[in-house]
Amino acid sequence: MRRLLRWREQTSELRRTEVERIRSRVRSELHDERLALVESEVGPFLRGVLDAGELTSDDAERARTLGDALRRALVEEADGVWLGDVVSELHDADGLVTHMDDTQRAVVDAACASLAHRRTVAIVQRAAGRAHFSLHWSRGGRGRLGPELQALLRIVFPGARVHLGARRLEFEFDVV
Template sequence: MIGTRHSPQQLDPLAGVTAQFFAWIFTSAAFATSVGLTILHRAEYHSPLLLAAAFLCLVATGAVVVGASAPRRAPFTRRSAIAIHVLGLAAVGFEAAAQWGTNTAVRSDWAPLALALFVMATGCFRPASEILIADILSVLVVTVVTTSGAVASDWPLPAIVYAGLTAGPLLAAGVGAAVFSATLVTRLLRWRESTGDARLAAAEQLRAQVRDELHRERLTLVEREVGPFLRELVARGETDAADAERARELGDALRAALVAESEGVWLGDLVDEIRDPDGLAVHMDETQRAAVEAACAGLADRRVTAELARVGDLIRLTLRWGGEGRGRLRPEMQAILRLVFPGARVRPTRRHVEVEFEAA
């Protein structure tokens, strides 16, 4: 199923910007649950050191969830998802060790519940198949750990009941997150198919507006500088060396403007320099070009350079800008770049951004 191999964040990065709110909610709920249950059943914990280690793993898991879901660090990587399970299972192990042999109230185990909440947060960011596989593996580990704890605590009911009460919520959370991810991806793919023509038309309209603005700027060059200069020469009736040098400068600027106007040089008036010796820009469609133009327009008051180069089987587009000026590449613009370059790796830093994508 195609809906299980894609992630919601990959297909809709703008939604990924707001999805971090849910990551904060689930993380806060995990902390509240763990603290509350620990206080209520504090008599069952006989090792403060092991309990502190469990909480340390809980804090680390929450930090991974919040950090990986941040728009500026998108996308939420598989490595981060694996780290959530590894750290969460470590918390499960340390908590079980902290109450080994004294765990008389099974519902006091907060680590499996916290891990279930963290898994629910990944539903907005990771593919359904990955969520489900990782969750099933974690459920097996939790089952083994909690079943062993039940035997050590001489719990009166069958161990499978104990395992169901602790691993059951984790299994339900994983299935729910996977279903949510698959459903959202399926709807996004359908929306893309039904609105493809409309989005291309909107991109072309945006590019037309940019071209009109550039055309007016080129005309301004003639009206503001060339025209007054020629009228001044006519009025004086003579020229000198300074006039000749000024005429040469204006002639070069006008010639460059006319060439850019006739050839339609991509990004010609939006960046200070563009390096594309192999003509790789042709591999981008109109929507992708419009998005890159919009990103450069947001950095208009900075010195921006653009470079396209091959990196293995991929094409890397790099935008760099100077430290002066107030323009910046906002998270929303980064999300749009991820949206129009599906599957691309977008690596933003303070003064440059790299987008690696496959040639169309």
């Protein structure tokens, strides 16, 4: 036990740095994806409308669809609904992940980033005044939750349960 505590103390700064590096990379990728929406779809659409000199009913419908997609992306970023962008599938009907603090988000970002080459499903549900979070990932593919990340998850989310054989991670956090 002392060796683990000593290792934790000695590597705490390295772990924080690595979590921030991974988080920064994931955020950058998400930002690039949102910009790609504008550059690949919105920009050409608007240039086409300008070149045509008129707006058809199909153009109006396309404008509504693109506007909704762009608005959704901006609102998600502003509201902190970040998890849907880093997992394959998110079930969080009550928007509970917005209640995680920055440290908790960074650790979850790091876990999802480490499993980026696998299909991940996150389920967040209200449970007795708290939020119950479970992350499941597919068999095969690259990426894993290494021992350092597992330790970090257990530090940030006391009582976290990591079941590597079942490809499942579970923890609870407070909903303020």
